[in-house]
Amino acid sequence: MLPFKIAFRFIFKSPIQNLLIIFSIIVGVGIQFFILAMSGTLSNVILEHTTSYNEHIIVSKKQRLTNYILPMDFSMKEQILSENPEISKANYYTFDKRVTLKYKSLPEISFIVQTVDNEDGFAFYGLTEEKHLKSGHFPTEKNQILLTKQFADQYMIENYDWVTLTFVRPDNVFLHADYQVVGTFDLGLYRHSFNYTVITIDALPEGYDFDYNSMIIQVENPRDVEKVAERIKTYFDLSKVEVKTWKEITPEISLLDTAQVIVTFLIQLFISIAIFIVVSSIIGFSVHQKSKQIGILKAMGLKDIFVSEVFLLQSLILGFFGAVGGLIGGTVFLKMYEGYMVYEDGSPRILINYHWYYYIISVGIIAATVLLASLISIRRAKKVSIIELIKT
Amino acid sequence: MSKQTLIKIKDITKTYGTKVKTAVLKDINLEIEKGSFNWIVGASGSGKTTLLNIISGLDASTSGKVEIEGVDLVSLTPNERARFRANNLGFIFQFHYLLPEYNALDNILMPLRIQNKKIDKAVKQRALDLMKEVGIDHVHDHYPNQMSGGEQQRTAVARAIIGGPLLILADEPTGNLDSSSAEAVYQLLRALHQTYKTTFIVITHDKINPAKGDRLLTLKDGVLIKDVIY
Numbered sequence: 001m002l003p004f005k006i007a008f009r010f011i012f013k014s015p016i017q018n019l020l021i022i023f024s025i026i027v028g029v030g031i032q033f034f035i036l037a038m039s040g041t042l043s044n045v046i047l048e049h050t051t052s053y054n055e056h057i058i059v060s061k062k063q064r065l066t067n068y069i070l071p072m073d074f075s076m077k078e079q080i081l082s083e084n085p086e087i088s089k090a091n092y093y094t095f096d097k098r099v100t101l102k103y104k105s106l107p108e109i110s111f112i113v114q115t116v117d118n119e120d121g122f123a124f125y126g127l128t129e130e131k132h133l134k135s136g137h138f139p140t141e142k143n144q145i146l147l148t149k150q151f152a153d154q155y156m157i158e159n160y161d162w163v164t165l166t167f168v169r170p171d172n173v174f175l176h177a178d179y180q181v182v183g184t185f186d187l188g189l190y191r192h193s194f195n196y197t198v199i200t201i202d203a204l205p206e207g208y209d210f211d212y213n214s215m216i217i218q219v220e221n222p223r224d225v226e227k228v229a230e231r232i233k234t235y236f237d238l239s240k241v242e243v244k245t246w247k248e249i250t251p252e253i254s255l256l257d258t259a260q261v262i263v264t265f266l267i268q269l270f271i272s273i274a275i276f277i278v279v280s281s282i283i284g285f286s287v288h289q290k291s292k293q294i295g296i297l298k299a300m301g302l303k304d305i306f307v308s309e310v311f312l313l314q315s316l317i318l319g320f321f322g323a324v325g326g327l328i329g330g331t332v333f334l335k336m337y338e339g340y341m342v343y344e345d346g347s348p349r350i351l352i353n354y355h356w357y358y359y360i361i362s363v364g365i366i367a368a369t370v371l372l373a374s375l376i377s378i379r380r381a382k383k384v385s386i387i388e389l390i391k392t
Numbered sequence: 393m394s395k396q397t398l399i400k401i402k403d404i405t406k407t408y409g410t411k412v413k414t415a416v417l418k419d420i421n422l423e424i425e426k427g428s429f430n431w432i433v434g435a436s437g438s439g440k441t442t443l444l445n446i447i448s449g450l451d452a453s454t455s456g457k458v459e460i461e462g463v464d465l466v467s468l469t470p471n472e473r474a475r476f477r478a479n480n481l482g483f484i485f486q487f488h489y490l491l492p493e494y495n496a497l498d499n500i501l502m503p504l505r506i507q508n509k510k511i512d513k514a515v516k517q518r519a520l521d522l523m524k525e526v527g528i529d530h531v532h533d534h535y536p537n538q539m540s541g542g543e544q545q546r547t548a549v550a551r552a553i554i555g556g557p558l559l560i561l562a563d564e565p566t567g568n569l570d571s572s573s574a575e576a577v578y579q580l581l582r583a584l585h586q587t588y589k590t591t592f593i594v595i596t597h598d599k600i601n602p603a604k605g606d607r608l609l610t611l612k613d614g615v616l617i618k619d620v621i622y
Contacts, residue, residue, distance in 0.1 A: 002506070292489065296490075297506070299450060300478060300502065300503050300506050301475060301477040302474065302478070302506050385451070
């Protein structure tokens with residue numbers, strides 16, 4: 001109790017100096033929190049924009065094995081889903097790029113049809129969520145499709161208009177099928193192309209020599225996709241099938257994500273070093289300033305451990321107020337940033353993720369920095385004899 | 393009734409430096425009686441303060457032994473030494489060395505807090521009574537920077553005595569005071585000695601009336617050259 005009382009007395013008797021320490025901790029924690037939350041959010045936004053409603057793992061036949069057909073074993077799909085809780089969705093899938101779309105008198109437009117084995121595939125691509133539906137309604141009949149809002153706007157295709165899709169069979173026979181556009185969707189994500197739609201196998205034209213060429217999988221945490229992919233490999237004959245992750249398919253995105261993590265770490269490291277230098281200098285100065293008091297107390301019989309406790313408690317008390325102030329300041333600053341960065345309609349351009357993890361890490365880094373700085377100063381003071389301390 | 397020995401100092405030497413050695417104390421042998429009032433005098437650099445620091449365990453001797461009530465301070469661990477100081481010794485320094493963060497009353501109570509004693513109303517009243525005794529009850533809530541030099545030193549005296557120590561060590565307690573304040577402090581120390589029967593060792597530069605003490609020890613160049621008992 002005595003070290004605590006002395007620590008409090010030391011703080012209140014040097015208010016300006018201690019406010020300076022608190023202020024430097026506030027700045028440190030605030031910046032740490034701002035950078036962590038901002039970079040974490042941006043990293044997640046990039047990941048979300050590139051991996052959401054998209055394939056995280058693709059199991060497909062090896063390109064050279066043109067005659068090999070991926071076994072369409074639905075029990076295997078169910079087994080994979082049940083044995084791997086990290087997998088959120090799995091579907092058989094065909095990716096057909098040789099389709100053209102004909103609308104009214106416009107020239108034929110190159111189009112992609114993503115065929116899934118059942119309606120779960122719509123959920124896989126986010127086409128069952130109301131928020132993505134920009135007009136019309138979800139298809140209720142086999143010959144109804146949704147188009148991307150961007151594609152429909154570009155070619156001025158209205159809801160309930162009819163379009164003709166032309167498929168090319170492997171033997172180069174052309175198959176035509178008419179589909180009614182019943183709505184438009186926008187996932188709000190970055191895409192290479194918006195010329196695509198998703199249909200189920202039974203919506204394909206009759207006579208189309210169809211086979212699934214892939215199994216597509218989504219996982220709960222796209223960053224940990226490799227672990228799941230390794231397990232998925234055990235279900236297949238890898239001499240005929242290859243298992244690829246989104247990181248292998250779009251390595252630049254993965255690289256960008258890793259680069260962001262490294263840059264954030266380096267910025268945090270440099271800020272921690274800067275805060276360490278500032279805080280250790282001020283605390284060191286404070287310990288030096290109190291040398292005589294330390295000497296007097298030690299001469300009167302206060303044990304070394306209690307003297308250390310006084311300064312540690314002093315640092316912890318200042319650190320506590322600094323950390324609380326820093327977190328509040330950092331949060332307020334981020335809120336202001338969110339409010340400033342808005343689209344024309346007033347909606348925020350970026351929604352910061354105020355994850356508890358960012359609060360804990362920011363405080364943890366600064367707490368460690370402050371403690372280390374204090375311990376170094378105390379250690380230095382402990383080495384000096386009582387007589388020297390009193391003479392100071 | 394035979395007098396009891398409180399401090400036994402045997403063959404104490406203190407040397408500073410490794411390449412060039414400077415002997416500050418040379419073979420000091422001394423016994424101090426319990427309840428006695430002792431002066432140590434000598435010129436600057438004669439080793440008075442070093443001797444006091446070694447007796448109190450604040451400094452270590454190069455060789456020799458100091459025992460207080462049969463306890464060899466050198467053989468104690470730093471924590472045991474700290475506890476021994478807290479329970480048995482009171483210090484009065486030349487520059488009062490009060491804690492600037494505490495008022496006079498809290499400064500006086502500090503040794504009791506270090507001894508882990510409960511500070512209740514009765515203890516506070518005792519401290520206030522002691523302040524009255526040393527003539528500073530009117531500044532009990534003043535901080536050191538709000539007190540005169542004499543008041544500060546009286547506070548330091550009250551702080552040294554409140555814990556009921558076996559021994560009070562005073563290192564030039566009047567070195568920073570004018571002559572009238574210095575005389576007043578000496579009178580106070582003598583009065584407290586009479587009242588509390590505590591052993592005092594007082595280092596001084598000032599001309600003193602040795603009859604106002606039990607013993608006068610004179611140091612010169614680290615050697616005890618004169619030992620007069622009154």
